[in-house]
Amino acid sequence: LRLLHRAARNSALDRSAALGQAVDPNADLPFAAAEATLVASRLTSGQRTEKAGGQATADAALSLFTGSDLVHFCGHGSFDPRDPMQSRLHCAPNPGETDGTLSVRRLIELGTVRCRLAILSSCESGRTEEADELDDAIGLPGALLAAGCRSVLATMWRVDDLAACLFVDEASARWIAGQTTWSHAVSGAAGWLRGAERAELEARVATWGARGVDDAIVELAARRLREHAQGSRPFAAPIHWAAFFLTGLPDVS
DSSP: OHHHHHHHTSOOOOTTSOEEEEEOTTSOOTTHHHHHHHHHHHHOSSOEEEEEGGGOBHHHHHHHHHHOSEEEEESEEEOOSSOGGGOEEEOBOOTTOSOOEEEHHHHHHHOOOOOSEEEEESTTTTOOOTTOGGGTTOSHHHHHHHTTOSEEEEESSOOOHHHHHHHHHHHHHHHHHHTOOHHHHHHHHHHHHHHOOHHHHHHHHHTTGGGTOOHHHHHHHHHHHHTSOTTOOTTOSHHHHTTEEEEEOTTOO
16 A cells, blocks of 8 residues: 555656657567557657667666656566566566566666556566465566556466557557546456457558558458458457456556
């Protein structure tokens, strides 16, 4: 409760907020760059700092948390059940190094951050150790809340790259269009992705090019969707939409 009380003193977000993005540090997620482009087109008219691929080191990601109002990480993450403090976001290594880990421990040691909303679009970014009742807050969201972040959007398990892109874009659209809270935007995005049929998703993907997404990625997404039958709901299974949850203050607006 003390963490949330401190976070509540931070001002609310709007489209003038400074956006920092760490994008696909390992260069193996084809829809991560699309997600970053789509989120930027929705969420900010102000300053945008993007660190992509090899530039998205742990040090660079930390600088985004300390220098941006809204931080969007789209890459890999993992949870360590033996040592939750070593749960991590997988960043690119610094020059001369081989490990690009940004761990819970390092975030806790960071101190106060400027970031008010963190979107951790990465696998297992919100997991904690369920068997340890005393340390149930040890994880990436808890570390960011302890540093002063208002809210963190994270995932409980591995999520399909295209599903994550569609989900985060839809949540962003709902927040901007309705001036609603992020908690309602996340809930609405889950319902939308669960119920969206192939034709609706194809129509959404068809708009990506006009919003700055590379044509090759638009075509790749369209091919993925064509693997599903007409009238089907490609991402109806809970594994695609139920992993996302918001931690912290529900009324980030």
